[in-house]
Every structure is written in C-alpha cells, then in structure tokens.
Amino acid sequence: MIRNYILGNAIEGDMKVFYHLVYEYEKGVRNFVLYTMEKQLIPLAIRKLNNHGIQYFVREIEGSPSANLFFGQQQCVKAMQSILRNKSIDDLSPEEDFILGSILGYDLCRQCERYCNRKTANEQLKLRSVETSLA
Numbered sequence: 001m002i003r004n005y006i007l008g009n010a011i012e013g014d015m016k017v018f019y020h021l022v023y024e025y026e027k028g029v030r031n032f033v034l035y036t037m038e039k040q041l042i043p044l045a046i047r048k049l050n051n052h053g054i055q056y057f058v059r060e061i062e063g064s065p066s067a068n069l070f071f072g073q074q075q076c077v078k079a080m081q082s083i084l085r086n087k088s089i090d091d092l093s094p095e096e097d098f099i100l101g102s103i104l105g106y107d108l109c110r111q112c113e114r115y116c117n118r119k120t121a122n123e124q125l126k127l128r129s130v131e132t133s134l135a
Contacts, residue, residue, distance in 0.1 A: 014038060018045055018069075022052065025072055032072035032080070032103045034089075039067045057081055059088065076103050094118035 014037050024030045037045065042058055049056045049071055056071035057080075068089065070080055080103065083096050092100060094115050101111040 014041055015044065019048070022048060022054070022071075025054065026052065030072065030105060032076035032105070033070070034100075034104055035069045035071075036061070036066050037069060039065055042067055042069065045069055059084060062088065079103065094122060 018035055018037060018041075021030070021033050021035055025033055035045075039060065046056065046058075054071050055074045055077040056069060057077060059068045059070070061067055070077065080100065083092070083099060089097075089100065097118060098111055098115040101114065102108065
C-alpha cells in the first residue's frame with residue numbers, strides 16, 4: 001500500500017516535470033530538452049509530444065529502467081540524432097559532449113571547463129595506454 005503510494009507519487013512527479021519542460025519549450029525558454037525518465041512513462045510522453053507537434057527521439061539506457069527523451073526544435077533534434085547515432089551520451093567525445101551541453105543551453109563557461117577537463121582526462125588515458133603497450 002505505502003509502496004504503491006510512493007511509486008504513484010514518483011510517477012506523478014516525473015510527469016509533472018516533463019509537462020513543465022514541454023511548457024518551457026513551447027514558451028521559448030528552451031530550444032532543446034533532454035529528460036531522463038522511467039521507460040514505462042515514455043508512451044505517455046510521446047503522446048503529449050505528438051499532440052503538440054514536437055519533434056523527439058528516445059535513447060534507452062542500457063541496464064536501466066530509464067530512458068533519455070530528447071525533444072525540441074527540429075534542427076536540434078536532427079543534429080543530436082546525427083551526433084548520437086547508436087551510442088549513449090556516456091560515450092560522447094569531449095567535443096560531442098560540449099555540443100550537447102551547448103544545445104541544451106547549459107552555462108557556456110561551465111561547458112568550456114567540462115570540455116577541458118574531459119579532453120585532459122582523455123589525453124592522459126591515451127598516454128597511459130601507449131605506455132602500457134610499450135612496456
């Protein structure tokens with residue numbers, strides 16, 4: 001009984017956040033949205049997006065009960081579909097991650113910092129890999 005109540009409130013909360021993101025998109029606050037939600041709620045979200053004529057695509061998260069729902073302006077949706085192809089957002093290069101964050105409207109200075117940190121980490125990983133193969 002309590003478990004169902006908590007689960008029901010979580011689902012209701014997820015959908016409230018989603019509806020608010022749709023509202024912000026329609027008011028021009030956002031051009032592109034990434035929302036991670038329970039897979040079971042995706043059909044409800046898709047119905048809402050279709051009813052409002054909003055472009056979208058979904059990427060399941062491997063080993064998770066959640067999925068990433070991307071929606072927004074057609075140009076943004078096309079660009080992100082092209083960048084993501086068949087990979088998860090965890091597999092993006094530092095450059096692709098920077099583009100995603102920028103399209104989502106994240107703080108530009110923080111995106112620059114994140115890019116530099118990821119680029120440095122990738123370079124260090126490559127260097128260690130070369131050192132290991134030479135040893």
